[in-house]
Structures are given as structure tokens and as C-alpha cells.
Amino acid sequence: MKLLTRPKNFRLFPLFFLLVLTLFYTACTKDDDTPKKLVASTVTQGVPGSIGIEVDAKGNIWATESGTATADSSGNTHNDNGKVVLVTPDGKQQDAIINLSSYANAVSHEVQGTVHLMLDGTTLYILSGDYLYHVDISAYKFGDAPIDGKTLEKEDVASVVRAIPGDNNPDKDSHPYNMTKGPNGDIYIADAGANAIVHRTAANQFSVLATFPALDNPLFPGLGGPKVQVVPTSIRYDGSNFLVTALTGFPFPQGKAVVYKVSPTGAVSTYQSNFTALVDQAAGNSAGALVLQHSGAFVLPAGFDAGSGAVIQINGTTATVLQDSLALPTGIKQVGTDTWYITSLTGKITKLHYE
Numbered sequence: 001m002k003l004l005t006r007p008k009n010f011r012l013f014p015l016f017f018l019l020v021l022t023l024f025y026t027a028c029t030k031d032d033d034t035p036k037k038l039v040a041s042t043v044t045q046g047v048p049g050s051i052g053i054e055v056d057a058k059g060n061i062w063a064t065e066s067g068t069a070t071a072d073s074s075g076n077t078h079n080d081n082g083k084v085v086l087v088t089p090d091g092k093q094q095d096a097i098i099n100l101s102s103y104a105n106a107v108s109h110e111v112q113g114t115v116h117l118m119l120d121g122t123t124l125y126i127l128s129g130d131y132l133y134h135v136d137i138s139a140y141k142f143g144d145a146p147i148d149g150k151t152l153e154k155e156d157v158a159s160v161v162r163a164i165p166g167d168n169n170p171d172k173d174s175h176p177y178n179m180t181k182g183p184n185g186d187i188y189i190a191d192a193g194a195n196a197i198v199h200r201t202a203a204n205q206f207s208v209l210a211t212f213p214a215l216d217n218p219l220f221p222g223l224g225g226p227k228v229q230v231v232p233t234s235i236r237y238d239g240s241n242f243l244v245t246a247l248t249g250f251p252f253p254q255g256k257a258v259v260y261k262v263s264p265t266g267a268v269s270t271y272q273s274n275f276t277a278l279v280d281q282a283a284g285n286s287a288g289a290l291v292l293q294h295s296g297a298f299v300l301p302a303g304f305d306a307g308s309g310a311v312i313q314i315n316g317t318t319a320t321v322l323q324d325s326l327a328l329p330t331g332i333k334q335v336g337t338d339t340w341y342i343t344s345l346t347g348k349i350t351k352l353h354y355e
Helices: 012-033 157-163
Strands: 038-044 053-055 061-065 082-087 093-100 114-120 123-128 131-136 153-156 176-181 187-191 196-202 205-211 232-237 242-246 257-262 268-275 278-285 288-293 309-314 319-326 329-335 339-344 349-354
Touching (some): 053 114, 053 329, 061 114, 061 123, 061 339, 082 114, 082 123, 093 123, 114 176, 131 176, 157 176, 157 196, 157 205, 187 232, 196 232, 268 319, 278 329, 288 329, 309 329, 309 339
Parallel strands (some): 176 232, 232 278
Antiparallel strands (some): 061 082, 082 093, 123 131, 232 242, 288 309, 309 319, 339 349
16 A cells, blocks of 8 residues: 655645745735824815814814904904804815804903814814803704804803902903813813813803912013913813813913823822923824924014924823924814824914824
8 A cells, every 4th residue: 555645845835834924914914014104284274363173073174263352443352253164074164153252351461262162972062252152063064054153052151260269360360262071971171261170060050170370480580470370271081080281371481381180079280291382182092192282482572483383292201293393283183093183373274194
């Protein structure tokens, strides 16, 4: 009986099999192994004074225009011409919500107009002037007439905040600026006038969760007073605590802005420091959260350096600049894990995307 014998090329089989596995593995993992590049592109340049931004489920961008506070012949500075602009995925643009509160803040002497947005399901929350507006946008589409802000439900956040006693807000100022949802679906507002975090438990029910005492001014006595205010500009709940970015007040010293951690009970601690003029933030990805730097320097008489805005990745310890040379960015919105939209005072909306 003839014995079974190995084929002459038997010893080549393992090598061939290994080669096939290697090619298969390489093909399957090529995208993961290839470093992704962060690409910036312009969505539109037609939303002047824009701060807040949201993106709905259809890919439409909702961005704010703050409005103006120029005094009329009677001295009235309540122009109430803030608005929300709709930008479709194919680049069409129109006013979606108009006649939102805008006026001159008596303490800061700046426009207090339409700032940040928050989309919760189909309800769009809007901070403008002293108010928190809300409107269902599920039926709104491009081509519809603008929604009149004067007809919307609104809550007077500022009047409540100004009435709350506290040594940290001697001027009784309030500027509801940015917001997030937190535990139990409550809304938490960063108030850039009272330098506080305001907790909304229900419609027209507000209380102060935390405040931020002023910091020593390293430029005093040369520029500004002995203290600089800690001006909260954004708030985000990470599932356990809130992260709050700060702009600081005049003279906006370099390296003095801080990202704070605020517990649900109001305890304030430093998450990461040594920043300048932070204005917003996003969740980021596994490598860390993102913060938005409005400018890297403030010098009189020119003011903020208009070309030193940046997106910075943070993790509590290190800070890595992902995108620099942005012109006065003001707001950032994350879509998925690798796309961000950024607003600017110049009117430009920029898309950042890993590819």
C-alpha cells in the first residue's frame, strides 16, 4: 500500500498562509494606522458678529448674530435686533429668528444681544439680552418666513440673577451667555456678568450654583486694577462634573484664564490653567476635550490680536494646539467625534474635520 506523502511544496504553505494573513490585516487596518489630517474649510462668511452655533439632525447650521445697541434720538439702546441665521448643508442662508433682545449693558457698556444656542431634541434654546428663549423648530424649513422673536416664550434670567445677594457681584450685573444640560435635564447657564453658574430647575426657576472670585492682575499697576474678573464663557457637563471656561476681564492677561471644574453641588476647583481668553469648548474625543481661544494676546490700543485664535486639546494636564491662526473665534459645535463648526466675530463659519 502506498503511503500518503506530503506534496513537494508543503513547506511553502505556511509562508503563503502568513503572507495572505498579513495582506488581509494590512487592508483592514490601513485606515486606522494612517494619521488623520485636520482640514479647515469655510462654510460661509456672511454671519457677522456670530457667537452661538448649533447643528440639527438634517445638517442645518443655526448661528446667532448678536444685534446692536446704538442709541436712538431718545437715547434708547434697546434695539432688539438680535437674530438666528439658518445655513443649509448646501450653503443657502436666511434669517430664521429675528427681533431678539439686544441692548447696551449698563455695567460693561457692551452689546448684550443674541449669544449662545442649545438644541434639545427639536427645542432650540436661545440666550439673548436678559432672556432665555425657547422655540420648537421641527416644522421650520428653509424658505419659511422668519420667526418673530417677540412672539416666543422667554424667561427673564437676568432680573433673577441681579436680585440674588452676593459679594461677588456688587454691580448687580447679569449677562446670560452660554448653557448646557446637566443632571435631571436641568439647564445650567454661565452668566458672564455675575461671574456665576446659574441653575434652572424649571421655567423661571433660577438659583446660583457657583461663583468665581476675581484673580490678582499680574499687569497691575501698569494696566487695569489690582484684580481681574473671572468671566465664565462656556459650561459643559461631562457626566460627573461641569467644565467651565473663563475669558477673564480687562486687561485680559496672558496665561491667567482657567478651565474650572464645578461639581453638581457647586464646589469649584481648577481643572487646567495657563490659558488666554477662552470662549467656548467641546467634548473632543478620547485624546481630550477641546477649548476655543478667542485670541492669544490683548494689547492697547489695538485690542485683541485678531489672528491668534486657536482650538486647543486639553486633558487636565497638557494642552495641544490643533488649529491656530483663527480670526476672533467665538463658538464651537461638535458633530460626531471628528467634526467641529466654529463661529467668528468676522462673520466666518469654519468647518474643522479629520480626514
